[in-house]
Amino acid sequence: MTPVPKSTPSQADVRGTNPYRVAIVGAASLKGKEIAEVLRERNFPAVDVRLLDDEESLGQLEAVGDEINFIQSIRSDQFERVDFAFFASDSRSTRNNWKVARDLGDTIVDLSFALEDEAGASVRSPWIERQTGQPPAPELQPGPVVVSHPAATVLALLALRSEKAAKIQRMVATVFEPASENGQRGMDELHEQTVNLLSFQELPKNVFDIQVAFNMVSRYGQRSGFSLEGVAQRIRKHYRHIARGAAEPSLQVLQAPVFHGHGFSVYLEMEKPVALADFSQALAGEHVVVSGSPEDAPTNVSAAGQGDILVSLTVDTNHKNGVWLWVTTDNLRVVALTAVECAETLTASRPRGQIQ
DSSP: OOOOOOOOOOHHHHHTTOOEEEEEETTTSHHHHHHHHHHHHTTOOEEEEEEEEOGGGTTOEEEETTEEEEOEEOOGGGGTTOSEEEEOSOHHHHHHHHHHHHHTTOEEEESSOTTTTSTTOEEEOHHHHHHHTOOOOOOSSOOOEEEOOHHHHHHHHHHHHHTTTSOEEEEEEEEEEOGGGGHHHHHHHHHHHHHHHHTTOOOOOTTTSSOOTTOOBSSOOTTOSOOHHHHHHHHHHHHHHHSTTSOOOEEEEEEOSOSSOEEEEEEEEESSOOOHHHHHHHHOBTTEEEOSSGGGOOOHHHHTTOSSEEEEEEEOTTOTTEEEEEEEEOHHHHHHHHHHHHHHHHGGGSTTTTOO
């Protein structure tokens, strides 16, 4: 896999390509930082990137391209003359601020999933739209775009590619959730639990309300503000939105004791036996890399920082039509890439930006 080159265009180059103004709400969050990085890597024509977050993050310095920016407070005037507003914070922050941005003419890209049930909102994944050849019709005033859950994007792309080898009769998937899906607080709590367990101290349980360090769980404690079943419901819901007609998986989500990166164990029962070489050829392509040997089997570590879905294949020895997929992805990179690609497809509705 070849890393994406990290070149940054000069201001002169950007101004020659219809520059846009961008706001990242939740700029200090894991998703917000990833959005800023992907904007830079993809040379998104942004002449101004405003970093916005809550009071705790004010004044922090963050790199955007070759420039260092201060994180500023989320105020109504920060959304004036903005083309694209990425909401990468929690759902509460999105609900509190998105209508102000919308009313000021900003195009909304929601990574918090808070707006998935709003009237006029659309759940999107450009990866799947390219795979199906069904991009959405352009709109002069598009409603909020909700970025597809990264696990839904991964499962949908695998299902659609697998269908090129043979019809899927049954699909069963277990998703291993990393702590980073619950933001920096989730990462910190896993770290603190790990340290405290090794030193025989009491475990912090403010996020998960259960031990997640050195442990695998199917549900969080009753006092947790999060729910694994809620995650599973969202993945199913987004999958149906983006992959209409594709085989729908039976799904289970487990919390894994890892900081970063989704893992997937996927079983596919095909209509007929398919040679692994043919299956590999069907899966491989844009955003999917199939390992060629057991030594190259995907891991969370090997997926970190990559915009690819890493896959290894194994035949089911008890069922001639069965194939097992072990898959890893960088969850934050997948959702950030999807969000920025959504914005890129929406530039047609803002052909000149709002620079005055």
